[in-house]
Amino acid sequence: ILGGREARPHLRPHMASLQLDGEHICGGFLIAEQWVLSAAHCTEETDGKLFQVLLGAHSLTEPEPHKRLYRVRAQIPHPGSNVYNNEDDLLLLQLEEKAELNEHVQVLPFQREQRDVAAGTVCEVAGWGTVTHSGRRPDRLQQVERPVLSRDECNHRTRHDHSITPNMMCTDSRKRDTCKGDSGGPLVCNGVAEAVVTAGSRVCGNYKKPGIYTRIAPYAAWIDRVMGALSG
Numbered sequence: 144i145l146g147g148r149e150a151r152p153h154l155r156p157h158m159a160s161l162q163l164d165g166e167h168i169c170g171g172f173l174i175a176e177q178w179v180l181s182a183a184h185c186t187e188e189t190d191g192k193l194f195q196v197l198l199g200a201h202s203l204t205e206p207e208p209h210k211r212l213y214r215v216r217a218q219i220p221h222p223g224s225n226v227y228n229n230e231d232d233l234l235l236l237q238l239e240e241k242a243e244l245n246e247h248v249q250v251l252p253f254q255r256e257q258r259d260v261a262a263g264t265v266c267e268v269a270g271w272g273t274v275t276h277s278g279r280r281p282d283r284l285q286q287v288e289r290p291v292l293s294r295d296e297c298n299h300r301t302r303h304d305h306s307i308t309p310n311m312m313c314t315d316s317r318k319r320d321t322c323k324g325d326s327g328g329p330l331v332c333n334g335v336a337e338a339v340v341t342a343g344s345r346v347c348g349n350y351k352k353p354g355i356y357t358r359i360a361p362y363a364a365w366i367d368r369v370m371g372a373l374s375g
């Protein structure tokens with residue numbers, strides 16, 4: 144998160160850190176007791192290794208009550224996700240067991256209504272991604288508020304040049320922005336997860352390249368189908 148600040152500890156009990164060998168790779172969030180939603184691109188360089196999911200954390204390194212690392216039973220990237228574009232950039236992770244819910248570990252409801260968030264709506268995004276242009280990695284969860292940018296604005300030739308589909312949305316990226324390591328985290332508007340930070344490589348903090356998110360409502364049926372099929 145560029146231009147943000149340290150989050151109030153444990154005000155985002157839905158936040159997850161997707162880790163490989165103890166290293167934070169991407170964000171994610173708890174959508175059900177045994178399920179985390181993140182971004183498919185985050186699995187690109189993991190050559191088939193399964194993530195571990197850290198829940199209940201504020202600091203990535205310090206011991207905290209309710210902080211717990213969960214093993215993953217299954218990772219299901221959306222079938223439409225690919226390495227060439229940001230389309231269908233969603234990843235479902237089934238935890239080995241149901242997460243133990245408490246004040247620091249909670250599920251976050253996601254938007255199911257197929258209606259765009261109005262341009263100008265101020266939403267918030269949190270993550271353990273880079274906090275400086277030189278790539279400094281924070282130990283504690285950061286957050287930033289960002290206004291939604293209309294799809295037409297975002298698709299302007301000088302911005303994302305018509306690559307933003309109806310299944311995506313954008314936020315203003317002037318100075319305050321998401322960055323590497325924030326991908327997979329939720330864009331929360333009025334307390335509801337509207338979208339997921341896309342994990343394609345994008346310059347951060349440049350107003351010419353707004354933040355890109357995968358809207359969740361268009362994928363509600365896929366999410367329900369996968370969770371229902373693997374609910375054994």
Ligand SMILES: O=C(O)c1[nH]c2ccc(F)cc2c1NC(=O)[C@H]1C[C@@H]1c1ccccc1
Nearest residue numbers: 168184187188272273280323324325326342
């Ligand atoms: O965050 C992303 O957009 C993104 N997209 C990817 C694609 C492949 C892939 F193998 C990884 C990623 C990845 N995450 C990262 O590189 C994470 C490791 C870097 C990081 C940045 C800041 C703080 C902690 C760790």
